[in-house]
Amino acid sequence: MNLPNGEPVLRVVPMPADVNQHGDIFGGWIMAQVDITGGVMAARCARGRVATVAVNSFTFKQPVLVGDVVSFYARIGRVGRTSMTIDVEVYAQRNPRELETVKVTEASLTYVAVDADRRPRPIPAE
Ligand SMILES: CC(C)(COP(=O)(O)OP(=O)(O)OC[C@H]1O[C@@H](n2cnc3c(N)ncnc32)[C@H](O)[C@@H]1OP(=O)(O)O)[C@@H](O)C(=O)NCCC(=O)NCCS
Structure with a gap:
């Protein structure tokens, strides 16, 4: 397995309520967790409030199954004046007797730093 890129942000176990009609985890559940991770x-x-402005890419490489332990990793990509791109990778661990880890999803999202009035604000320098 390739090692995850980025920092661990979330680790979640999806529940039966999160499945689609075929019994696998609903893509929308994964998208929500990815947005939380990137946020x-x-x-x-941005040292403060941000808003998701765009989902640049989103690839579901493998299905996520009920009972998987799903880990979300994030890495800062491009940083602009008020916006930044965050790359997210998602890995599922399953089969505890013979632990298997699979990369299930990768995505790129753009967030904008916003002020209290929800207007774009500059990202502070390091
Ligand atoms: C985010 C938001 C405040 C940006 O406002 P805006 O008037 O489009 O802002 P600007 O045109 O000044 O652009 C701000 C930055 O976002 C970037 N941006 C705007 N639209 C973008 C897009 N579709 N894709 C990537 N970047 C985008 C701009 O390039 C700019 O980046 P920079 O300052 O680093 O160069 C506004 O679009 C908004 O409120 N959107 C809804 C956000 C939201 O509610 N998200 C949750 C989902 S419901």
């Missing part, structure tokens, strides 16, 4: 990293980079 945590973006808020840290």
Whole structure:
């Protein structure tokens, strides 16, 4: 397995309520967790409130199954004046007797640092 890129942000176990009609985890559940993951990293980079402005890419490489332990990793990509791109990778661990880890999803999202009136604000320098 390739090692995850980025920092661990979330680790979640999806529940039966999160499945689609075929019994696998609903893509929308994964998208929500990915947005939360990217938002945590973006808020840290922007030192405050951010808003998701775009989902640049999103690839579901493997299905996520009920009972998987799903880990979300985030890495800061491009940083602009008020916006930043966050790359997220998702790995599922399953089969505890013979532990298997699979990369299930990768995504790139853009967040904008916003002020209390939800207007774009500059990202503070390091
Ligand atoms: C985020 C938001 C405040 C940006 O406002 P805006 O008037 O488009 O802002 P600007 O045109 O000044 O652009 C701000 C930054 O976002 C970037 N941006 C805007 N639209 C973008 C897009 N579709 N993709 C990537 N970046 C984008 C701009 O390039 C700019 O980046 P920079 O300052 O680093 O160069 C506004 O679009 C908004 O409130 N959107 C809804 C956010 C939201 O509610 N998200 C949750 C989902 S419901």
